[in-house]
Amino acid sequence: MNAPPSATPPAAAALLEVSGLSVAIRGARPPLRLVEDFACRLAPGQTLSLVGESGCGKSLSALALPGLLPPDLERTSERLLWRGREIGGLAERERRRLRGAEIAFVFQEPLSSLNPVLTIGTQITEVLRAHRRLGRAAARARALALLAEVGVPAPAERLGAYPHELSGGLRQRALIAMALACDPALLIADEPTTALDVSLQAQVLALLAELQRRRGLALLFITHDFGVVSQLGGRVLVMYAGEVVESAPTAALLEAPAHPYTRALLASLPRLDRKCEATGIPGSVPAPGRAPAGCRFRDRCGLARAGCGEPQILRPLGAGRAARCWLAEASA
Amino acid sequence: MSAGGTAAPGAALLELRGLVKRFPGRGRSAVSALRGVDLDLAAGEILGIAGESGCGKTTLARCILGLERPDAGSVRFAGQDLAALDRRALRRLRRRLQMVFQDPYSSLNPRLSAAAIVGEGLAVHGLARGAERARRVAALLERVGLDPGTADRRPREFSGGQRQRIGIARALACGPELLVADEPVSALDVSVQAQILALLEDLRRREGLSVLIISHDLAVLRQLCDRIAVMRQGEFVESGPTAALLAAPRHAYTQALLAAVPRLGGAANPA
Numbered sequence: 001m002n003a004p005p006s007a008t009p010p011a012a013a014a015l016l017e018v019s020g021l022s023v024a025i026r027g028a029r030p031p032l033r034l035v036e037d038f039a040c041r042l043a044p045g046q047t048l049s050l051v052g053e054s055g056c057g058k059s060l061s062a063l064a065l066p067g068l069l070p071p072d073l074e075r076t077s078e079r080l081l082w083r084g085r086e087i088g089g090l091a092e093r094e095r096r097r098l099r100g101a102e103i104a105f106v107f108q109e110p111l112s113s114l115n116p117v118l119t120i121g122t123q124i125t126e127v128l129r130a131h132r133r134l135g136r137a138a139a140r141a142r143a144l145a146l147l148a149e150v151g152v153p154a155p156a157e158r159l160g161a162y163p164h165e166l167s168g169g170l171r172q173r174a175l176i177a178m179a180l181a182c183d184p185a186l187l188i189a190d191e192p193t194t195a196l197d198v199s200l201q202a203q204v205l206a207l208l209a210e211l212q213r214r215r216g217l218a219l220l221f222i223t224h225d226f227g228v229v230s231q232l233g234g235r236v237l238v239m240y241a242g243e244v245v246e247s248a249p250t251a252a253l254l255e256a257p258a259h260p261y262t263r264a265l266l267a268s269l270p271r272l273d274r275k276c277e278a279t280g281i282p283g284s285v286p287a288p289g290r291a292p293a294g295c296r297f298r299d300r301c302g303l304a305r306a307g308c309g310e311p312q313i314l315r316p317l318g319a320g321r322a323a324r325c326w327l328a329e330a331s332a
Numbered sequence: 333m334s335a336g337g338t339a340a341p342g343a344a345l346l347e348l349r350g351l352v353k354r355f356p357g358r359g360r361s362a363v364s365a366l367r368g369v370d371l372d373l374a375a376g377e378i379l380g381i382a383g384e385s386g387c388g389k390t391t392l393a394r395c396i397l398g399l400e401r402p403d404a405g406s407v408r409f410a411g412q413d414l415a416a417l418d419r420r421a422l423r424r425l426r427r428r429l430q431m432v433f434q435d436p437y438s439s440l441n442p443r444l445s446a447a448a449i450v451g452e453g454l455a456v457h458g459l460a461r462g463a464e465r466a467r468r469v470a471a472l473l474e475r476v477g478l479d480p481g482t483a484d485r486r487p488r489e490f491s492g493g494q495r496q497r498i499g500i501a502r503a504l505a506c507g508p509e510l511l512v513a514d515e516p517v518s519a520l521d522v523s524v525q526a527q528i529l530a531l532l533e534d535l536r537r538r539e540g541l542s543v544l545i546i547s548h549d550l551a552v553l554r555q556l557c558d559r560i561a562v563m564r565q566g567e568f569v570e571s572g573p574t575a576a577l578l579a580a581p582r583h584a585y586t587q588a589l590l591a592a593v594p595r596l597g598g599a600a601n602p603a
Contacts, residue, residue, distance in 0.1 A: 053521040054492065168385065197384040197548045199592040224521055227551075227594025254596050268526040270551040272578060272593055280526035284491045 013084070015185055015218050016042045016065065020078030023060050023069060025288075032289050034073070035061050035242045037314075040220075044185060045212060047219045047234025049250065051226065051265070055285045057242040058222045062188050065220075066103045067095045100131035104179035106172075108191040113175055114163040120147075120174050121159030127181040146177040151207060169200040176207065183215070190222045205231050226269050230254055235320075238262045241286055241296040244314060248321040258323040261297045295325065303327060343411065344372040345510060345542050346396065346429075350405035353391050353566075365391040367566040368405065375509065378536055378543045380553035380574070382589060383563035389546045392563070393512050396544070397431055398422050410509070427457055430503035434515035436495030440487040446473065446498050447483035453505040472501040476531060493524030500531065510542045511535075517552060529555045551593050554578060562586045 023035035035057040042048050050058040064075040067090070080088040087098065107113045115123060124146060125139035134142060140159070147155035150173045163171055172192060179187060189208070193201035205228065211217055221232055229236055229250055236253050238246040238261065246259040257263045261281075268280040283300045286292070292299055294309040301308070312324045351369040354362045365388045373379050383389050394400040396407055398414045407414040409429060417425060430453075433439035440449055451469045454460045460468050470480035476497040487495055496516060503511055513532065517525040533556045535541045547553050553560050554574060561571035562585065570583040581587045 053523050198550075198594075199384060199588065202592040202594070205594075225594065226522075226596060230596045231594050265523060266596075268523050269596075270522070270525060270529070270549065270555050272551045272554050272590070272595070275555055276526045279530070281523035284493070284524075 014041050014043050014081070015083060016040070017079060017081040017084075018065065018077060020076075021061070021064060021080065022076050023057070023064050023073055024076070026072050026074045030289075033242060034288050035064065038064075038244060039314075040237060040244075042186065042218045042220065044216045044218055047212065047221065047232050049229045049232055049234065049236045050220065050222045050239060051224065051229055051236055052239035053224060053265075053281075053285050055287075056239040058239050059190055061239070062190060062220060062222055065188070066099045067092070068099070068105075100127075101182050102184055103186045103188065104182070104184035106175050106179050106187065106189045106192045108194050111163060111168075111171060114171060116163055119160050119162055120166070124159075124174070124178050124181055127178055131182045142181070143177075146180055147174065149180070150174075150177045150211075151203075152177070168196055169203065172196065172200075172204055173207070176204075176211075180211070180215075184217070186218045186220065187211075188220045188222075191224070192221075193228060194223070194225070201228070202231075208232075226254065226266055238265070241291045242288065243296060243324060245297065245324040246322070247314065248323075249319075252319065252321060258317055258321060258328040259297075259325045260301045260303050260327075262323075264300075264302075343375075344408075345375045345377075345410060346371070346373040346544070347408040348372075348392075348396070348405065349408075351392070351395060351402050351407065352404035353388075353395060353400060353402050364566050366395065366402070369563075369566070369568060371561065371568070373510070373542055373544060375542055376536060376540045377559070378533070378545065378557050380557035380560040381544065381546045381563055382548065382550055382553055382560055383546075384548050384589075387563045388566040389563055390514055391566075393431070393514050393544070393546060396512055397429060398426065424457075427453070427459075427506040428508050429510040429512065430506065430508040432496075432499050432503050432511055432513040432516045435519050436492055436499050437487075437519070439499055440495055442487050445484050445486060446478070446490070449487070449498055450483075450501045450505055453502060457506055459506060468505070469501075472505055473498075475504065476501045477527075491524075492520050493527060496520060496524075496528050497531070500528075500535075504535070508541070510544065513543060513545045515547055516545065518547065518549065525552065526555070532556060549593070550578065550589060562589065 019039040021038040022033050025032045038061045040048060050061065052058050063069050069075060077088050080086060082098065121143055124143040128134045128139040128142055143159060144155050147158055152158050152170060152173050166174065193204050196204065208219060212219055223229060233250050236248055236250050237244050238259060240261045246262045253262065257266055264281045268276050270276050281300055295312045298304040298308040307326060312326060314322045314324045316322045317328060348369055348371040351366050353366040354364050356362050369392060381389050381392065391400060395402050409425060412425065414422065447469045450472050451465050454465050454468060469483060473480045473483060478494060478497050490498065517528050520528065532543055536543060545553065545557065557574050559571060560574050560577050561568045562583065564585050570577065570581065570586045581590055
């Protein structure tokens with residue numbers, strides 16, 4: 001089984017348990033897999049970050065979980081458990097109910113995720129009326145409470161505002177309010193702070209942390225920024241060319257990254273305390289189906305040697321860590 | 333406050349004095365994007381402008397390029413006052429000061445080949461034609477680390493980092509003395525950001541190019557700037573040599589900006 005070993009004792013029952021998940025282009029011959037052998041586990045209140053460059057399969061993995069892939073892609077999985085129940089084979093109707101009630105999304109661009117011709121209030125109450133069957137007045141009262149909860153000042157006035165009348169930070173808060181409307185157990189956030197300034201980003205991250213504490217929300221956070229990962233804590237999955245290449249508790253991974261790709265990503269991060277590696281990572285992420293055999297990173301890896309052409313598995317290293325690199329050493 | 337206090341001795345390549353730009357508000361009050369900005373940039377210097385959305389950084393860049401006419405104050409480039417130039421003179425001057433944009437996805441014409449994009453400035457300014465233009469385009473692509481063999485490809489066939497290299501090659505085509513780069517790496521993966529920043533630094537070292545780089549991310553500016561000026565609501569609140577400014581920020585706003593930069597292993601919340 002490829003499920004990464006859990007860092008914490010398996011006290012809390014998992015909300016989500018996934019193994020052997022692949023995303024492929026429907027009907028492609030030869031088969032073309034964009035995500036391969038993805039696995040993760042999330043319990044209430046936990047945070048899991050997905051990190052990697054553009055085109056590594058982070059967003060596709062997250063979209064595949066609740067069945068939100070575009071029609072030309074298909075998902076297969078060994079195991080896809082939600083609260084212990086297999087949801088891999090659910091019909092669209094049931095999946096929609098799951099998404100409405102249990103799993104919510106926040107996307108990167110607050111402006112393009114909101115409908116420009118509807119007021120914020122209409123967009124939040126729409127969700128409540130559809131999934132919760134609330135009446136007009138009750139939905140409005142709930143929307144007001146949600147905006148207040150996510151720290152929108154003067155929420156009664158904002159209900160009547162259109163998206164363009166709000167600042168970027170307020171728009172992202174409104175989107176988070178919308179995502180929370182049906183009290184989800186899992187929030188999937190896809191680069192929600194990438195379009196924001198650093199100080200707004202810090203505010204949104206603090207808000208998410210507070211919501212997690214208050215609501216016991218599980219958070220799946222997609223980002224390419226290790227600075228953000230560091231603030232989120234929890235666990236990290238590093239993805240490269242459609243595969244999870246490293247899985248570890250965040251603090252341990254930042255302290256001693258095990259996979260050469262993780263190390264290269266960390267070394268190229270612009271930092272205040274020193275100059276970063278000027279080279280970044282040479283080359284670019286291979287297109288699907290173009291990755292070399294064996295380790296997919298070996299073309300760009302400074303440590304590559306003959307053995308790297310052999311198939312690589314996500315190998316447990318102890319202390320809740322695993323890496324898809326035969327050169328990675330087990331931690332004490 | 334002036335950002336010119338620490339300018340290198342000798343004639344500045346770019347000199348801004350008391351720059352003011354207001355945009356008339358619709359019905360309501362006008363917006364003051366720039367409220368009296370002074371700035372000196374020496375030849376061969378890399379200067380960073382830090383600040384958040386709406387602080388006036390981009391308006392500043394547009395005034396420097398002569399795309400926006402300031403309401404008061406002056407922009408002098410190589411001793412010439414931009415306001416005193418007629419259209420033709422301004423156009424000639426623009427060859428010497430070029431822009432690199434934030435988003436390499438939207439700032440390249442998707443219908444043109446890399447060669448056409450990079451060579452457009454040479455054509456517009458009548459600097460080279462035919463085989464000579466092709467030869468210079470190939471040299472430009474090579475200079476920014478792209479394979480000249482890819483010159484016929486369209487932007488969508490390039491990665492984000494390669495597209496930003498095309499944007500830089502386009503800016504270099506007419507032999508500028510100053511590049512103004514507005515958030516040149518914020519749309520790129522970290523693995524590529526470092527390469528683009530290194531390229532800008534390399535161009536300065538090898539060719540003495542001056543760079544004015546605008547970013548909301550102090551960690552990015554830290555990588556290559558000699559000096560940083562921090563902008564807030566249309567004014568500089570603090571400026572100084574990079575190391576000194578980051579080590580001991582004096583203004584509360586600079587301190588707040590620094591505190592907001594995510595650090596590895598810092599302030600992680602329990603999850």
